Amino acid sequence: MKKSHLLLASAAAILATAISPGLTSSATAQEESETAMSDDPYLWLEEVEGKQALEWVEDQNTRSLAILEGDERFEPMKAEALAILNSNERIQTAALRGDYAYNFWQDETNKRGLWRRMPIEDYLDGNRDWDVILDIDALAEEEGENWVYKGTDCLAPDYERCIITLSRGGSDAAVRREFDIATKSFVEDGFMLEEAKATTAWIDQDTMLSGMDLGEGTMTDSGYARTVRLWKRGQAIADAPVIFEGETSDVGVYPWADHAGDKAWAGIIRSVTFYEREYYLMDDAGELNQLPLPPKASMVGITGGQFIISLQQDWDHQGEKWPTGALVAMDPETYAVTGLFEPTERQALDGVSAADGVIYAELLDNIKGKVLKFTPGADGWVQETIALPETGVVSVVSVNESKGDLLVNFESPLTPETLYHVTADSLEPETLATSPAFFDAGGMVTRQYEATSTDGTKIPYFVIGKESVLENGPAPTVQYGYGGFQVSILPTYSGLTGKLWLERDGVYVIANIRGGGEFGPKWHQAGLKGNRQIIYDDFFAVSEDLAARGITSPDHLGILGGSNGGLLTGVSMVQRPDLYNAVGIGVPLLDMLRFDKLLAGASWVGEYGDPDNPEERPFLEQISPYQNLDEDADYPVPFIFTSTKDDRVHPGHARKFGARLEEYGHSFLYYENTEGGHSASANREQSARRYALQYVYFLRQLKDAE
Structure with missing residues (x-):
């Protein structure tokens, strides 16, 4: 609640040829979907833990790892990656809560991690003598569980x-347990939810709101809670009364709470689609009242009794017009709105954080970062810029x-992170820590260029590499992209990419394509x-343009993407x-005619379209990689990687794509980690292995071929 990251040959030509009014009926589209299922010979690979499916995975892992891990560069690169990931010189960032700084830390000794804290004054003074609250490694050993820490929500x-x-193992489905920091122990008979894609929000110490999988009728088609319950201490969650119900077609229904100032605010968010939602505020009598917000808007915080709203669409409200991308404040009593910020064409708010009496916003200005500070004044909101x-x-x-x-971080592709502290009454940051340089950036440069897309739009991108390599191209180059869900891909510092790729004369490219934020x-x-074709x-x-x-x-050009980027x-x-x-191709979506039937896929119909909609299916048929593989095409050898425990993007996408390549006689490499969730790794050793596999693959394909 406190921070929201704002979660064609020609498109017209494609739509004109692919979708004709009245061409198919809804029933026909459904029949086509069912026919596609019956014609799919690899549905058995969608059985996540199926014996035959896991045997296929084991065979592919054995074959591919023999090649990649057999490369003499693999072990040195894995060791380099692990040294960076486990380095004790990494910045020990913190979450500031009240009088304490909290930190989660993993290293060579603490592979699952330590949750710890210290007084904020000590943290700001440079003390690193943390008080360990919970040792996840010890807990996992004690309970005989493969625990992966997924975070905390404290009252x-x-x-x-x-x-x-x-x-x-790292899946999205998780167990939630109440913990008492004072005693460093789980609360006996406290609030507890079994493994599920659940949600909780504190109202007070004895009351929570919760969305939970309780069997038939309680979950949406997307696999998230359809109901929210008012849960009292000592009460079984199944006995807690339902206070809100969404539709099974919704993405999900989620509780929210905000203890801003001296008042506890709480309510419900109903996500009708991935981008359209309704906000409900609970009054003192426990009644829920819908806020008059447009569907494409996000409440990103509360300060001074004002609700801070980020707009993803134009909004006409009480005689005033507010543009897409604006940040506004709304009075919850009168619903009157005042403006904080309106971006220009090349600006975007990439995150908003609220505190008592102040708002901070991360601004992208032609993909250069700033932090804006907003405070209420006598004549409206006062905007200032933190001096970073x-x-x-x-x-x-x-x-x-x-x-x-x-706490705010600054970095660039060749500049390691610096952590700053800024007090509430200042615009001047104080340096707290600087990360060491994890690779030798001597002679390296970062350049920003623009390419021209098919409709004439200028697409910015960043190129990072040794200047001598860039000048003497063509060079082995990895182009990274995402292009979806309004996620901004920014030119950050990566010790892993620098050490494993740039130092070895590789070039790295970040493409800021449409679909992002x-x-x-x-x-x-x-x-x-x-x-979507324009992306x-x-x-x-x-x-x-690179060529x-x-x-x-x-x-010499390779591409890399994960999740939606794997689809890309x-x-x-x-x-x-x-x-x-x-x-x-990492943790990818690849079967775009069945993505909505697999795990959380139904929640992404707002991004991709509905395969069962006769007006939207033809385009998905046109782009779906799995269905469009060609037996006679001359494809590069891809490296496909995923995780058995990924319960967000189904591993069946990657498996079926590999199986179809195998059927057609195309070469490919495949690696499926048996745990790790959507990140494809559950700990730092697994991450180091994946990065080493990834860059050995690119070296073999792009540099060895020289």
Whole structure:
């Protein structure tokens, strides 16, 4: 609640040829979907823990790991990655809560991690003598569970009672247990939820709101809670009364609570689609009243009794017009709205954090970072800018909700992170810590270019590498992209990429294609549903521009993406195999005619379209990588990686894509981690292994071929 990250050949031509009014009926579309299922010979690979499916996975892992781990560079690269991930010189960032700084730490000794804290004054003075609250390694051993720490939700204002979320193996489904910091122990007979994709929100020490899987009728088609219950201490969750019900077609229904100032606010968020929601406020009598917000809006915090709203659409309200991307404040009594910020065409708010009496907003200005500070004044909200370095990425690490001070991070591709502290009454940051340089950036440069997409739009991208390598191209190059869900892909510092790739004369490219949030909601919405081809065209335009500048060539160019980015690279491989010689496809969506039937897939219909909708299915048929693989095409050898425990994007996508490649006689490499969730790794050793596999693959494909 305190921070919200704002969670074609021509599109017109594609839609004109793919969708004709009256071409198919809804019933026909459903029949086509069922026929596609019956014609799919690899449905058995969707059985996550199925014996035959796991045997296929084991065979592919054995074959592929023999190649990649057999490469003489693998072990040194894995050791380099693990040294960076476990380095004790890493910045020990913290969450500021009341009088304490909290930190979660993993290293070579504490593989699952330590949750710990110290007084804020000690933390700001540079003390690193933490008080361990919970040792996850010891807990896992004691309970015989493969626990992966997923975070805490502590009750303000003293933050002594918390809900700790623990996942078995890293999946999204998790166990939630009440914990008492004072005694460093779980509360006997306290609030507890069994493994599920559940939600909780504190109202007071004896009362919570919760959405939970309690069997038939309690979950949406997307696999999230459909109901929210008012849960009292000592009460079984199944006996708690339902106070709100959504529809099974909703993405989910979630409780929210905010203990801003001296008042506890609480309510319900009904996510009708991934991007459209309704907000309900609970009054003193326990009644829920819907707030008069537009569907595409997010409440990102509360301060001074004002609700802070981020707009993802234009809004006419009480005779005033507010544009897409604006930040406004709303009085919960009168619903009167005042403005805080309206972005220009090349600006976007990338995150908003609220504290008592102050709002902080992360601003992207042509993909350069700033932190804006807003405070209420006699004549409206006062906007100021925190005095941070320019031309880099800035991100708010933590805001102390009760005191208003913050921790903020600055970095750039060749500049390691610096952590700053800013007090509530100042704009001048104090340096707390600087990360060491995890790779030798001597002779390296960062350059920003623009490519021209098929509709004439300028697509910015960043190129990072040794200047001598860039000047003497074509160079082995990895182009990274995402292009969806309004997620901004920013030029941050990566010790892993620097050490494993840039130092080995590789070039790394970050493509700021549409679908992301780099220029606000409109940049994202330009590529929704049937307009999605423009996202892929943007990505291809960057690839072609890299070749035109002589930085790389198709023989030396690889691409990388995960999740929605895995869909991006899968589409790119199928549509433009001529552009690439390596394709990294991580935890991907690849069967776009069944994505909505698998795990959380139904929640993404608002992004991709509905395969059962006769007006939206033809476009999905046109782009779906799994269905569009061609037996006779000349594809680069892809590296596909996923996780058995990924309960967000089903591993069946990756498995079936690999099986179809195998059927057609195309070469591919495949690695499926048996745990790790959507991150494809459950601990730092697994992360180091995956990064080493990834960059060994790119070296083999892009550098060894020289």
